[in-house]
Amino acid sequence: xxVAVAALGPHRRAQLVLAQDDTAExxxxxxxxxxxxxxCGAASGPFASPAAVEEWQRRHTRGTRHPRYRRSFTDYAVLxxxxxxx
Numbered sequence: 001x002x003v004a005v006a007a008l009g010p011h012r013r014a015q016l017v018l019a020q021d022d023t024a025e026x027x028x029x030x031x032x033x034x035x036x037x038x039x040c041g042a043a044s045g046p047f048a049s050p051a052a053v054e055e056w057q058r059r060h061t062r063g064t065r066h067p068r069y070r071r072s073f074t075d076y077a078v079l080x081x082x083x084x085x086x
Contacts, residue, residue, distance in 0.1 A: 014081055021076035028053045028073055034066030042066075046074075 020026075028050045032040035042064075044056040050073075057069055 016079040024076040026075035034068040
């Protein structure tokens with residue numbers, strides 16, 4: 001979605017779009033929220049792919065029988081002039 005900002009001076013405005021930053025890899029992780037009365041708290045740590053996090057979850061569940069996780073995806077974003085990407 002374009003965002004008008006005063007990037008070109010006080011009288012001209014550029015339309016900027018939010019885009020994923022291609023220079024930084026996204027990260028995926030999981031946190032075990034299973035447990036008796038409190039979250040287990042085991043954390044996968046960051047991985048470069050969702051498949052690696054899913055494999056960590058499977059291993060943790062096999063060892064603990066904990067079935068519930070909070071998953072996170074993190075990336076970086078940049079505002080660029082509209083039309084800057086092909």
